[in-house]
Amino acid sequence: MGVWQLVAVGLVMLIGLVGVLVPGVPGQAIVWAAVLWWALTDMTPTAWAVLIGATVLLLLNQALKPLLRPRRPREAGAPHRTLMLGGIAGIVGFFLVPVVGGILGYVGAIYGAERLRLGSGGAARTSLRSVMRATGYSVLVELFACLLVTGTWLGAVLWG
Numbered sequence: 001m002g003v004w005q006l007v008a009v010g011l012v013m014l015i016g017l018v019g020v021l022v023p024g025v026p027g028q029a030i031v032w033a034a035v036l037w038w039a040l041t042d043m044t045p046t047a048w049a050v051l052i053g054a055t056v057l058l059l060l061n062q063a064l065k066p067l068l069r070p071r072r073p074r075e076a077g078a079p080h081r082t083l084m085l086g087g088i089a090g091i092v093g094f095f096l097v098p099v100v101g102g103i104l105g106y107v108g109a110i111y112g113a114e115r116l117r118l119g120s121g122g123a124a125r126t127s128l129r130s131v132m133r134a135t136g137y138s139v140l141v142e143l144f145a146c147l148l149v150t151g152t153w154l155g156a157v158l159w160g
Contacts, residue, residue, distance in 0.1 A: 001041045006157060009038045013150045020143045021087035028058050031146045035153055046160040054149040061145040068138040078114060078131045086110040086131075087143060094147045102147050106140055107132070 016030030032054055039051035086109040093105020110131055115124035132140075 001038065005041065006038075009034050010154075012037070013153065017091050017143070017146055017150060018087070020146055021084055021139065028061065028142060028146055031149050032058050035149060038153065038157075044160070046156050050152055050156045053152060057145055057149060061142060064141065065138070068141060069133065078110070078127055079117075082110055082113040082117070083131070083135060083139070085113050087139065090140070090143055091147065094151065098151065099148075102144055103140065106143070 012034040013031050016027045016032075016034060018027070019025035019030050020027030035051050035054045039047040086106045089109030090102045090106030092101075093108075094102030097104065107128070111124055111128045114127040114131070115121060118124055118127060
């Protein structure tokens with residue numbers, strides 16, 4: 001697989017990661033389709049192992065979805081830009097501090113944005129709890145699963 005095609009697969013995965021944050025966009029399916037594209041083009045045992053692992057992880061995530069509260073961003077009371085900022089910080093954090101940085105970036109950015117918006121730490125903590133109950137946990141679980149798939153793909157490309 002050529003460098004430009006790998007870049008294209010990476011961009012499709014990035015679109016899928018952002019798609020997780022946007023309601024109505026099938027982010028998980030886009031990330032999985034990018035891994036499928038790579039595996040069908042690369043045709044190595046590593047590529048197929050990543051595809052199988054991604055399929056299992058994303059299907060498990062789909063099975064767990066009904067156990068989480070549905071997304072209701074209006075109940076959170078926070079603006080959509082706060083949720084989007086949290087998601088983008090989660091994506092960046094995942095790659096800066098592998099694995100744990102995704103969760104820290106997501107929660108930390110939401111807290112920081114709410115602290116700036118509301119002006120006090122207590123109000124920001126209350127808003128963070130409200131956001132996490134209304135949308136945060138379901139978005140975080142879906143985003144984290146897609147980040148794990150993307151990170152695995154990136155690791156396989158760089159070291160595989």
